[in-house]
Amino acid sequence: xxxxxxMQWAAMGQHGFYVWLAYGVSLVVLLLVIVKTRIxxxxxxxxxxxxxxxxxxxxxxxxxxxxxx
Amino acid sequence: MKDxxxxxxxxxxSPRWFFQMMAPWQWWLGLLAALLLLTGTFWGLVYAPAxxxxxxxxxxxxxxxxxxxxxxxxxMALGISGFVLLVWRMKLADVALKAMVPFGMAxxxxxxFTGAVWGRPTWGTYWEWTDARLISxxxxxFLYFGLYALRxxxxxxxxxxxxCAILAIVGLVxxxxxxxSVEWWTTLHQGETITLTRIRMPPEMYIPLLINLLGMYxxxxxxxxxxxxxEILRRERETTWVAAxxxxxxxxxGNGVIDGH
Amino acid sequence: xxxxTGQLVRELQLAGRxxxxxxxxxxxxxxxITLFALALEGKPEVLREHAPSILWVLVxxxxxxxxxxxxxxxxxxxxxxxxLLPPAxxxxxxxxxxxxxxxxxGLLIVLLSPLLGMILNLPATVYPLLxxxxxxxxxxxxxxxxxxxxxxxxxRRGSALLALLVLPMLVPVLIFGVSAVNRALEGxxxxxxxxxxxxxxxxxxxxxxFATQAGLRITLEQ
Numbered sequence: 280x281x282x283x284x285x286m287q288w289a290a291m292g293q294h295g296f297y298v299w300l301a302y303g304v305s306l307v308v309l310l311l312v313i314v315k316t317r318i319x320x321x322x323x324x325x326x327x328x329x330x331x332x333x334x335x336x337x338x339x340x341x342x343x344x345x346x347x348x
Numbered sequence: 349m350k351d352x353x354x355x356x357x358x359x360x361x362s363p364r365w366f367f368q369m370m371a372p373w374q375w376w377l378g379l380l381a382a383l384l385l386l387t388g389t390f391w392g393l394v395y396a397p398a399x400x401x402x403x404x405x406x407x408x409x410x411x412x413x414x415x416x417x418x419x420x421x422x423x424m425a426l427g428i429s430g431f432v433l434l435v436w437r438m439k440l441a442d443v444a445l446k447a448m449v450p451f452g453m454a455x456x457x458x459x460x461f462t463g464a465v466w467g468r469p470t471w472g473t474y475w476e477w478t479d480a481r482l483i484s485x486x487x488x489x490f491l492y493f494g495l496y497a498l499r500x501x502x503x504x505x506x507x508x509x510x511x512c513a514i515l516a517i518v519g520l521v522x523x524x525x526x527x528x529s530v531e532w533w534t535t536l537h538q539g540e541t542i543t544l545t546r547i548r549m550p551p552e553m554y555i556p557l558l559i560n561l562l563g564m565y566x567x568x569x570x571x572x573x574x575x576x577x578x579e580i581l582r583r584e585r586e587t588t589w590v591a592a593x594x595x596x597x598x599x600x601x602g603n604g605v606i607d608g609h
Numbered sequence: 610x611x612x613x614t615g616q617l618v619r620e621l622q623l624a625g626r627x628x629x630x631x632x633x634x635x636x637x638x639x640x641x642i643t644l645f646a647l648a649l650e651g652k653p654e655v656l657r658e659h660a661p662s663i664l665w666v667l668v669x670x671x672x673x674x675x676x677x678x679x680x681x682x683x684x685x686x687x688x689x690x691x692x693l694l695p696p697a698x699x700x701x702x703x704x705x706x707x708x709x710x711x712x713x714x715g716l717l718i719v720l721l722s723p724l725l726g727m728i729l730n731l732p733a734t735v736y737p738l739l740x741x742x743x744x745x746x747x748x749x750x751x752x753x754x755x756x757x758x759x760x761x762x763x764x765r766r767g768s769a770l771l772a773l774l775v776l777p778m779l780v781p782v783l784i785f786g787v788s789a790v791n792r793a794l795e796g797x798x799x800x801x802x803x804x805x806x807x808x809x810x811x812x813x814x815x816x817x818x819f820a821t822q823a824g825l826r827i828t829l830e831q
Contacts, residue, residue, distance in 0.1 A: 288394070291404035294469045301408045301465040302389070305415070308458050309567065312451060313378075316574045323581050328594055330585065434823070483780065490777035497773055501764040507831045511760050514823050515774060518756060518816075525781070 360440050363580045364589050370573045378570035384563030391556035399553075408466040410556055414564035416459035416485065420523055422452035422568060423488060426495070427520040430513030440576070442509035443583070445516065446499065447575035451568065453492035460485055480529030484522055491519040613705065620709040627682075631713045634675035635721065641667045642728050653730045660729035661790035665783050668718055668743070669750060673772045675714040676754040679706075680762035684828065689762075693825060703818045703825075707755050715747025731794070738793040745806035746786045752813035753778050759824030763831045782809060 291298045359365045392410030399406035426448055433441035463482070464474040476482060495512050502508035549557075584590050624631055645663050649655050683689040692702060718725075722743055723736045731739065757775035761767040789802035 291407070292398070294403060294405040297405050297465050297469050298393075298407055301462045302393070302411055304461060304465075305411045305458055308454055312454055312571055316571060316578065319578050320574065320581075323578055324594070324597065327581065327585055327590065328597075331591055331594055483784075487777045487780055490773070494770075494774040494777065497770055498760065498764070501761070501766065501770050502827075502831060503763075503765070504831050507763075507827045510827045510830075511824065514756075514760060514820060514827070518820055519778065522778075 361438055363439055363443065363584055364587075366440055367577050367580045367584075367593075370577065374570055374573040374577065377566045377573065381563050381566035381570050384559050384566060388556045388558075388560030388563055391559065396553050396556050397550075402470045405466060405469040408462055410560050412459060412462040412466055413557060414561040415455050415462060417561060418564045418568050419452055419455035419459050419485075419488065420526060421565070422448050422455060423491070423516070424520070424523060425572075426452065426516040427523075430516035433509060433513045434517075439583075441513075442506075443576050443579045444572070445509060445512055447572055447579055449492060449495045449499070449512075451571050451575070453489065453496065456485065456489045456492060460489065481526060484526040484529055487522055488519075488526065491515075491522060494519075613701065616702070616705040617708065620705050621712070624709055624713050630675075630678060630682075631717075634671045634714060635717055637674055638667055638671040638718065638721075638725075639728075641670070642725055646728055656730040657732075657794070660726070660731050661787045661794070664725060664729060664790065665746075665786045668747065668786075669776065669779055669783060671718070672714055672747075672750045672754050673768070673775070676710070676751070676758045676775070677768045677771055679710055679755060679758040680825065680828070681767070684762050689825060689829060693822060693829070701818065703821050707752055707814075707817055707821065710755060711748050711751035715743070715751050718747055719743045735790075735793050738799070739790060742786060742789040742793065742799065742803065742806065745803050745810060746782050746789075748810035749782050749806065749813045750779055752810070752817035753782075755817055756820040756824060759821040759828060762825070763828040782806065785809075 289295060289299075359369075388410060392407055396407065396410075398404045426445060429441045429444040429448070432438050433445060460482075463485075467476075468474050495515055498511050498515055499508045502511050581590060642663065645659075645667075646656060649659070680689060683692060692706065694702075719740050722740045723733075726733075726736050726739055754771075754775045757771045757778075760774065761771045764770055785802045785805045789799035789806065792799040792802065
């Protein structure tokens, strides 16, 4: 591993700050978008499952025929 | 072919069909997006040659250009969804409209940011108020803000959807302005280096760009499908098919089902 | 045709009666321009240099005020449905309302422009071109603004929302308008800018009735 060459590459010829800023922020923003979507999805799933359980309990209590969902 | 399209059109009327059919698409697009973006980025950062005039800052192109191109495509998709919603009252169109706005907003903002960061070392300035493309992209960002705000402000969900549809369609005028402003006024942005017919960059430079562009489109697909499916769950929570799906999830005791879906 | 002019006259009469609604935006404009004159300490060269920009930004903001209540009054007193009733070609009925909106805002500004030019220390030779530029650009502001007004008539905090929706779409008008007045100050006739402003105004005149009608239907549904 030629650390010198890697350091030189990372420096991006004096523009290192800008290049890495651009790529870094892009990575963060895109990851945030993805993570937020997935959190929403799992949150929704939990919430709906809870709803389902509540309703199942309720319709279990009322002696009427079990209604789906 | 025509029958197939007709069937597809009918199926699109059913949020449930979309939810179930698009699940694998979501996963494959996500995977593809990750692969393409990693490849393109790595290639662009390491192997592509630096530009003769701009030096290493040129590499920002691999993240800036795909971002702004897709941001505009998202808006065009919004316009189309709005049109479909208004003309055919397709429920999925409203779902799509709602799902795409935050993503488009994030991409546009990111595009403006990466452009500014690219501009500083290359052309000496973060921003130029007289550059038509910068301004029209900023307008695009405000259009996204407006769509978001309108959605929140209209009290009935259906009114909100159709109001956003109108706004999206009216704002479409901005897209050709962004594209062609570089030809009408030249300030900072140079003339097009890439059109559909000619490419003025050597392949070692434009191939990673195309890879990242494709990757960004795949990401668009992944995020939008995921968000649409979330929204469908929200809207259809009372239905039996959702209940059945949820129960199906609980029965699958981690049996190779890729998590979450 | 007579129905068209009949409605036009009626709308103008209504506007005449709601004098406060018509005059308030204009008073705001005069007040705001005065504020700028004060804030810039009345320095003549500074005023003249920034006059085009100040004028156009304030014209836009004034229109935001004027457009805000455009449909809300009709919504509140129930006459909005009647606006949408006429079976005649979509939007013709609304054309009256749009024109009147411009007449009581944009045209008023055009007529006032010499006064505004005076306050901002513009040379009298520029007044005719200034009026022409405003004449070409203010219809666009009123018509595009009306679309926003229709969408936000029933919304919570509609006024702020109206500005957020409409101002980005008016940026080209702003840019061309300012450029036109600047060139007039330099002694040239701003032909290109006038063509652009006129084109945008005409295009919005054609599109606005349909978009406004669609927006109003949505507002009524709420």
